[in-house]
Amino acid sequence: MIPKFSVSKFGSKFSRQTGIGQLMEDLANLEPGVCMLGGGSPALIPEVQEVWKEFLSKLAEKGSWESILGKYESPSGKRETLEAVADLLRKESGRSIRTEEIAITGGSQNAFYLLLNFFSGTYEDGSKRRAVFPAVPEYIGYIDQPLEEDSILPVPSLVRETGEHTFRYELDEASLQRLGESAEPLGCIVLSRPSNPTGRIAGEEEIRKILSFAEKKRIPFLLDNAYGFPFPGIVYSGDNRWFYEDGMVQSFSLSKIGLPGVRTGFVLADPKIVSSLNKANAVLNLTGGSLGQYVGLELFTSGAWSSLSKNVILPYYAEKRKLAFSVIEREWTGKLRYQIHESEGAFFLWVRFRGLSKSLTELYSVLKKSGVVLVPGRYFYPKSEVNDPFVDECARISFARDEEELSEGLSRIGKVLAEYSE
Amino acid sequence: MIPKFSVSKFGSKFSRQTGIGQLMEDLANLEPGVCMLGGGSPALIPEVQEVWKEFLSKLAEKGSWESILGKYESPSGKRETLEAVADLLRKESGRSIRTEEIAITGGSQNAFYLLLNFFSGTYEDGSKRRAVFPAVPEYIGYIDQPLEEDSILPVPSLVRETGEHTFRYELDEASLQRLGESAEPLGCIVLSRPSNPTGRIAGEEEIRKILSFAEKKRIPFLLDNAYGFPFPGIVYSGDNRWFYEDGMVQSFSLSKIGLPGVRTGFVLADPKIVSSLNKANAVLNLTGGSLGQYVGLELFTSGAWSSLSKNVILPYYAEKRKLAFSVIEREWTGKLRYQIHESEGAFFLWVRFRGLSKSLTELYSVLKKSGVVLVPGRYFYPKSEVNDPFVDECARISFARDEEELSEGLSRIGKVLAEYSE
Structure with a gap:
């Protein structure tokens, strides 16, 4: 029994x-x-499958499989992959991004489990802080991640009808402004771009508004690019771009470019946040899977990510x-x-x-x-x-x-x- | 700035x-x-590397790479791999183990992060319970895993000198008995076998003593077989074996058989615990890496794990x-x-x-x-x-x-x- x-x-x-x-x-x-x-x-x-086949053959030629299967990578991630990611993001942003600003995680989901719990819940000073979702509905995978109950502060989107069968959510700026003026201490503000589930793209102006809200409240702005920039770039409206500013914590994933089975993602953030992510990775996972780090390296250095x-x-x-x-x-x-x-x-x-x-x-x-x-x-x-x-x-x-x-x-x-x- | x-x-x-x-x-x-x-x-x-090469070729022949890279497995794990693990453990234990009793995790480390936090910390009734480590020193990787401070109750091992340059730790049965009689509600009891770091193997008699302690306190006994039985079987003293009893939660890892890069482990436990592990896996990781589940399947069905x-x-x-x-x-x-x-x-x-x-x-x-x-x-x-x-x-x-x-x-x-x- x-x-x-x-x-x-x-x-x-x-x-x-x-x-x-x-x-x-x-x-x-x-x-x-x-x-x-x-x-x-x-x-x-x-x-896409053809490209993966080429990469797998290349890895076999280089004798990489011994390491992919038989060795632990560092919890901070494989150095060459970190460099390739930093290089890619440097070129895309025009900023001097260093490897210390990149964390390799077990996918975006795992990154957000850590980030949402770094930046919401109970703080050392005893305050309880919530993660602001400024454009609800928001990604299903975030909802159950906070360790503490009631750790999300949702701001419902405004609805604008755009045609007989179409509509668009808009940022509720007035609510956000009231929240910005309130005394409540917040933890972070979180957005997926394009939005999972709605497929909406927050424009640059909106991103900058959210960023100034974050700056005013002295909280990080977590931006999830899983479907967006720079890869896989599944964005249908042409006038959007990727950019990075201090105070943002941005995540990227190999899943939507066609590699969900490798469970590999990346975070771009202040080195202190990256260092905490790496330390948490060691405690929760020892280290990340090697395959995604090797395939990712080929993907970035070959330029195939872009084509x-x-x-x-x-x-x-x-x-x-x-x-x-x-x-x-x-x-x-x-x-x-x-x-x-x-x-x-x-x-x-x-x-x-x-x-x-x-x-x-x-x-x-x-x-x-x-x-x-x-x-x-x-x-x-x-x-x-x-x-x-x-x-x-x-x-x-x-x-x-x-x-x-x-x-x-x-x-x-x-x-x-x-x-x-x- | x-x-x-x-x-x-x-x-x-x-x-x-x-x-x-x-x-x-x-x-x-x-x-x-x-x-x-x-x-x-x-x-x-x-x-060992030769065997992995064979497996990789087989996976290529079967056309499995498309799925390994391009598809999410279920958070509960790949069905065929679950069946292979259940089959293996059934044969080794002589018990009727079902797939519902097996969880596939991102390695033992990730399994223990979840298990130690399922079974220590603050409970719904407000009580704070600790995980008993009955044979300290114990695995470095557990120490920082509990979410709450002071969640480990260490019982130092007794020391028996066995030669000029040798000694052996022994279970401090008297301390354990006192703890068993105390009113303190406990969360779980945890042991690695063979012990990381000491290389000690708790004998069957000792395991049964710990199990009856666990039964008496109505807590699960978490047993970590990462270096032990049934694979990779790195055990030098011949008179030890693997067994499974109700009330145990046992973990296994592909790392020490030579696959640390795939980050795959298994947990054998009551279906309710397995179900919770699967649900937590979805929230923390979406799902596990595919490569380990495919290579593991070859390893188990071919019998190579044993040879x-x-x-x-x-x-x-x-x-x-x-x-x-x-x-x-x-x-x-x-x-x-x-x-x-x-x-x-x-x-x-x-x-x-x-x-x-x-x-x-x-x-x-x-x-x-x-x-x-x-x-x-x-x-x-x-x-x-x-x-x-x-x-x-x-x-x-x-x-x-x-x-x-x-x-x-x-x-x-x-x-x-x-x-x-x-």
């Missing part, structure tokens, strides 16, 4: 399923024939996006009251379905049974955020799938939701 | 260097010519161990007052140097300058453990190195420490 053990508060947190956990499980354990429009998995793009991003990955997703829009127009119009967030980056559509008789959270299992998976929007709102009517009406739909699966999945969504449409 | 950001208590913990962090940094950033007898890196054994462990790895380290003892006898005897813990497993010697005019923590940098690195024993004691005279007299010395490096390193230790010997 196995005894029932008591667990700590930390442990009991993980006895409950989380949004990101459910998503990752569903993603991996799919029934055959189900259209998976729910996950954040990048597509397997043949031209793949611009010439292969962006056009590939742009094509899927076009397909998604044409299927939606054909299959949904007249049957559903839908509004799609302006698609500016990443490979998701953030869709609001109005006039449904049930919430999308309730309809998730109906859709799954009917052979299509999406992610109910609710998961992208911190728990404290319950009054926004969008919470139950929105969903994130991925278009990073095969043509047939994407068309069929969108068509199924149309059919099922039409039955619940008033 | 970069502002100085305040950090949370969690963050400030990682602004300080830790034992494991320093060790991993020193390990990776070695000056040429320095004999590295400090790290926990396994040796690069040619016969490599028995026919290659154990004899290889046994040979190094023999060399280490002969160099020590030749180079140290008469110059140093040393005592070595009975070497029963793993690839370390735990050595006590008596009559030194400085602590080994102080002598670490002198030794490093003289071209040899070892790990001062102090790091293997929880911070609360200051009265044990062994703390400053002991060191962990790895013999998992090339013949020449090992001989030269041991010789340098002898020469340097002789100068500080009274």
